[in-house]
Amino acid sequence: MPIDLLAVCMGGPRAELGETPRIDARSGELLWTDITGGNVHIGAIKGTSFELLRSIDVAGMAGPATPLLEPGSGWVMARESELVHLAHDGVVSALAAPEAGRPTAFNDGAADTEGNLWVGSMGRNGVLGQGRLWRFDTSGTGQVVLEGIGISNGLDFSADGHSAYYVDTSTRVLRRFDIDAQTGIVGTTDLVVFPPGAGDPDGLVVDDEGCIWVALWDGWAVHRYSPGGELLAVVNVPVQRPTAVALAGNLLIITSCSGWLEKGWEQEQPDAGKLFCVTVGVGGPSARPYRGPLRISVAQSTEGAP
Secondary structure, eight states, X not given: OOEEEEOEEEEOOOOSBEEEEEEETTTTEXXXXXXXXXXXXXXXXXXXEEXXXXXXXXXXXXXXXXXXXXXXXXXXXXXXXXXXXEOTTSOEEEEEOTTTTSSEEEEEEEEOTTSOEEEEEEESTTOOSOEEEEEEOTTSEEEEEEEEESBEEEEEEOTTSSEEEEEEGGGTEEEEEEEEXXXXXXXXXXXXXXXXXXXXXXXXXXXXXXXXXXXXXXTTEEEEEOTTSOEEEEEEOSSSOEEEEEEETTEEEEEEBOTTOOTTHHHHOTTTTSEEEEEOSOOOOOOOOBOSOSOOEEOSSOOOOO
């Protein structure tokens, strides 16, 4: 039987759509975004509470921010349809616009063990099937590795780099990709199919034991699965829409959403949109850095994934 755990609120600013928490190994700080609010929040974890150090307005939908390798070098960030460089002083510089002219926006992503950056898009205004998953390699070249996506969401990698775990929320499936270091996706397996009413799979993280923690939008919970898809733990979260997860030592950090809830939500879930945490007894790596240059180009051809 899966074990039951209970998450508690650790504070932080209330996000309309909190997402993509990251531990930046260069500083030990927690970085997370409010996608629709257009903010990146940076702070310190103090036990089971969060101390906000600063917030950066990026003037657009704030997708995942992936650290660069060197201290003080900032982050590569997906914003709206483009990739930008976010400096520590808040200056935003355009790098490339892979999704320009499409009815999409970037939503989630992460760097793999080799330092390649993977980032996926979703359709806007209810449009499905137009999202794409991109891989920007360590030479700075971006190429599509998966198309026809509804809502590209959670993505993380096994420690050996041979597997990726991925969610297209619109399919309600947690998938495992077989990864080739040079070419990207070479195989795919449906690992977990989420039944109606269980919540929609959203952001995820892979822990040091190779297990996958998945936030369940509208599910009031985060689930932990074995690499083979067995449900191992259920974290009960006192808000309807947990969105994404990260590990800080053995503390699981959970972002959440306060937007688009039914009238009167403040009484039932007064901490919606804030951060939550629970001690889980297993750790995970900090955010892996992007190891490519800031001179990013987009390949004309695309790779299809099986």
